[in-house]
Amino acid sequence: MNLKQLSELLGLSQTTVSRALNGYPEVNEDTRERVLRAVKETGYRPNKAAQRLATGKAGSIGLVMPTAPGHQSDVHFGEFLTGLGEEAVRHDFHFVIMPADPDDEVAALRRLAISGNVDALFVAYMRGHDPRLAMLKSLSMPFVVHGRSFGTEPDYPYLDIDNEAAFNDATRLLLQLGHTRFALMNGPAHLDFAIRRRNGVVAALAERGLELAEDCTSHSVMSDEEGLIAMERFLQLPERPTAILCSSTVLALGAIRAVNQAGLKLGEDISLIAHDDVLPLLKPENFSVPLTTTRSSLRAAGVRIAQRLIGTVKQAGPFPEQELWKTELIVRASTGPAPQA
Amino acid sequence: MNLKQLSELLGLSQTTVSRALNGYPEVNEDTRERVLRAVKETGYRPNKAAQRLATGKAGSIGLVMPTAPGHQSDVHFGEFLTGLGEEAVRHDFHFVIMPADPDDEVAALRRLAISGNVDALFVAYMRGHDPRLAMLKSLSMPFVVHGRSFGTEPDYPYLDIDNEAAFNDATRLLLQLGHTRFALMNGPAHLDFAIRRRNGVVAALAERGLELAEDCTSHSVMSDEEGLIAMERFLQLPERPTAILCSSTVLALGAIRAVNQAGLKLGEDISLIAHDDVLPLLKPENFSVPLTTTRSSLRAAGVRIAQRLIGTVKQAGPFPEQELWKTELIVRASTGPAPQA
DNA sequence: AATGGCTTCCAAAGCGCTTTCAAATATGTA
DNA sequence: TACATATTTGAAAGCGCTTTGGAAGCCATT
Numbered sequence: 001m002n003l004k005q006l007s008e009l010l011g012l013s014q015t016t017v018s019r020a021l022n023g024y025p026e027v028n029e030d031t032r033e034r035v036l037r038a039v040k041e042t043g044y045r046p047n048k049a050a051q052r053l054a055t056g057k058a059g060s061i062g063l064v065m066p067t068a069p070g071h072q073s074d075v076h077f078g079e080f081l082t083g084l085g086e087e088a089v090r091h092d093f094h095f096v097i098m099p100a101d102p103d104d105e106v107a108a109l110r111r112l113a114i115s116g117n118v119d120a121l122f123v124a125y126m127r128g129h130d131p132r133l134a135m136l137k138s139l140s141m142p143f144v145v146h147g148r149s150f151g152t153e154p155d156y157p158y159l160d161i162d163n164e165a166a167f168n169d170a171t172r173l174l175l176q177l178g179h180t181r182f183a184l185m186n187g188p189a190h191l192d193f194a195i196r197r198r199n200g201v202v203a204a205l206a207e208r209g210l211e212l213a214e215d216c217t218s219h220s221v222m223s224d225e226e227g228l229i230a231m232e233r234f235l236q237l238p239e240r241p242t243a244i245l246c247s248s249t250v251l252a253l254g255a256i257r258a259v260n261q262a263g264l265k266l267g268e269d270i271s272l273i274a275h276d277d278v279l280p281l282l283k284p285e286n287f288s289v290p291l292t293t294t295r296s297s298l299r300a301a302g303v304r305i306a307q308r309l310i311g312t313v314k315q316a317g318p319f320p321e322q323e324l325w326k327t328e329l330i331v332r333a334s335t336g337p338a339p340q341a
Numbered sequence: 342m343n344l345k346q347l348s349e350l351l352g353l354s355q356t357t358v359s360r361a362l363n364g365y366p367e368v369n370e371d372t373r374e375r376v377l378r379a380v381k382e383t384g385y386r387p388n389k390a391a392q393r394l395a396t397g398k399a400g401s402i403g404l405v406m407p408t409a410p411g412h413q414s415d416v417h418f419g420e421f422l423t424g425l426g427e428e429a430v431r432h433d434f435h436f437v438i439m440p441a442d443p444d445d446e447v448a449a450l451r452r453l454a455i456s457g458n459v460d461a462l463f464v465a466y467m468r469g470h471d472p473r474l475a476m477l478k479s480l481s482m483p484f485v486v487h488g489r490s491f492g493t494e495p496d497y498p499y500l501d502i503d504n505e506a507a508f509n510d511a512t513r514l515l516l517q518l519g520h521t522r523f524a525l526m527n528g529p530a531h532l533d534f535a536i537r538r539r540n541g542v543v544a545a546l547a548e549r550g551l552e553l554a555e556d557c558t559s560h561s562v563m564s565d566e567e568g569l570i571a572m573e574r575f576l577q578l579p580e581r582p583t584a585i586l587c588s589s590t591v592l593a594l595g596a597i598r599a600v601n602q603a604g605l606k607l608g609e610d611i612s613l614i615a616h617d618d619v620l621p622l623l624k625p626e627n628f629s630v631p632l633t634t635t636r637s638s639l640r641a642a643g644v645r646i647a648q649r650l651i652g653t654v655k656q657a658g659p660f661p662e663q664e665l666w667k668t669e670l671i672v673r674a675s676t677g678p679a680p681q682a
Numbered sequence: 683a684a685t686g687g688c689t690t691c692c693a694a695a696g697c698g699c700t701t702t703c704a705a706a707t708a709t710g711t712a
Numbered sequence: 713t714a715c716a717t718a719t720t721t722g723a724a725a726g727c728g729c730t731t732t733g734g735a736a737g738c739c740a741t742t
Binding site for chain 4 (some may be wrong): 002003004012015018019022046047048049050051052053054055
């Protein structure tokens with residue numbers, strides 16, 4: 001059943017039926033009702049491809065999913081997606097997901113944009129000096145970035161958490177507890193959040209004349225395995241760090257295993273603060289020693305970004321172009337006074 | 342730049358250019374090269390919406406993502422998606438993801454199918470007597486199901502693992518080790534895999550004249566929290582089970598925390614076998630007591646299903662309609678002889 | 683009766699592609 | 713040379729929708 005058939009059935013023109021369906025004012029209310037009733041009865045659904053061809057709008061937002069053989073699937077990605085979805089479903093929007101090799105991000109994003117399959121783009125996994133930004137700006141397609149790109153003028157629409165402040169605060173707390181030997185277990189070095197978190201730590205330490213040693217910094221994918229490996233390395237240092245900052249509760253999972261295996265006590269021998277993305281699977285309060293965390297819900301961020309994106313497509317703005325969310329510092333049992341040497 | 346402009350530029354008809362691009366044989370090789378070169382230079386990309394309208398093919402596979410405020414995002418889902426993506430990217434396919442309330446699955450799937458945005462459907466989270474199957478069959482759109490639907494004639498295309506055999510084998514192993522008091526920590530009761538796994542356990546026990554007690558069975562979302570809760574319940578039973586079968590390593594995570602908190606030793610006081618979906622985040626060999634598991638890679642299943650789906654759309658079949666994968670039973674340290682009473 | 687302004691509807695022109703059908707040219711055969 | 717057969721190209725008709733530019737009918741106003 002297509003528009004032509006439906007209009008013939010009703011003895012109306014396609015024009016009128018189309019207008020009736022799309023809520024245009026210049027159609028008699030009686031006629032509109034007649035049309036709506038016929039739609040119900042016949043089960044007519046407009047062909048999306050035709051609609052898109054005619055209007056240019058697709059009712060969908062696009063995103064690139066980093067993937068490759070051997071590439072780790074990321075819980076954070078799934079959690080964020082859930083947030084996006086939660087909002088999208090309210091507006092009858094869907095996603096178009098373009099899987100792409102992480103090294104091919106720029107090209108994949110461009111392909112997605114010009115594919116004509118999406119009205120707006122969402123971009124994550126921001127890097128320092130991210131090359132995608134220039135491309136996005138040249139595209140004249142609405143987009144929102146999750147995170148920011150260190151070293152780039154922040155004149156693009158983004159939603160980010162204040163990573164620097166979060167890790168600055170966390171470091172300060174540990175300094176107040178008397179710690180002097182710090183280590184940072186971070187995400188991949190090129191990612192924006194990793195850069196900023198490191199800066200936050202370094203700045204807080206510098207105020208006390210302390211430095212973050214090279215061998216007390218690790219950069220890796222945020223899996224528990226990598227957390228284990230990094231922590232084992234830290235624990236073997238001659239001047240073992242007593243204060244650990246950790247970019248994810250997933251990393252912390254492995255780190256804590258290393259602490260236990262070394263026969264050390266979390267919150268006594270080693271203090272640890274992790275960033276908590278509020279993953280439903282990994283609640284810091286459920287750890288055997290509940291974790292002190294900097295918290296910000298990844299999922300809530302997803303909801304918010306979907307709101308902005310969909311709102312922009314539907315011209316339902318205006319939305320703030322830049323949003324910087326504060327994180328909460330939640331003190332639990334994994335932090336304690338520095339052990340006496 | 343559209344086809345018309347490109348063809349005018351080349352002094353050719355749209356027909357010829359279109360044919361050259363789509364690999365039709367009836368075009369001179371010199372002409373084809375000229376066209377291809379012009380495409381490179383101009384950066385021309387065919388409009389997907391128009392292409393779709395003309396051909397009816399969208400180059401995409403659709404799936405419904407269960408989501409709702411408060412709904413847990415599922416690591417298993419993300420991992421599977423990664424597998425699908427890995428294969429899709431090789432064929433320049435993408436996904437259209439329709440987020441939907443889990444209670445609205447049938448309708449959401451239908452909406453997705455008739456949206457005209459997808460060429461094929463993928464369906465997961467199968468239930469017993471799943472109502473989506475009848476709908477799918479009536480749709481005349483290719484689809485592949487991950488899992489099966491207990492109680493329904495298996496005459497639809499699926500890929501499943503042999504859940505019954507997996508849990509049957511696991512139970513047998515524990516029986517051989519002398520265990521007599523069993524508990525099953527399962528996924529949501531209405532899901533197909535949960536039904537079959539339970540059947541596998543029950544059948545193995547029945548051979549020895551044993552039964553699986555009602556209070557030794559738990560059904561829940563597969564999170565570590567639920568694992569903890571279920572295990573705590575098991576441990577408080579007067580006749581405490583010594584052999585635990587567990588539907589996911591995620592559940593096991595919580596279960597083991599409960600075991601530890603109770604001061605019991607895994608592999609001695611309590612034996613546990615979990616099903617391992619090969620989540621990169623949760624490797625059973627990395628548990629403090631390495632886990633005995635039944636293993637089957639969720640991601641590999643994703644790759645395979647994408648292959649079949651894309652192959653069908655591209656008419657590159659024939660593919661087997663039904664595939665049942667065996668799981669591997671991998672014995673590690675979490676299983677040991679039943680403790681003497 | 684003529685004019686103008688509303689309201690309500692329609693015919694037809696796209697949107698950018700694919701594909702059918704036909705024509706033009708090149709090649710081979712008797 | 714004449715004819716049949718490949719090979720290569722093109723004109724035009726869709727695909728199913730939206731939207732422009734009228735037009736018809738109706739009313740109130742001059």
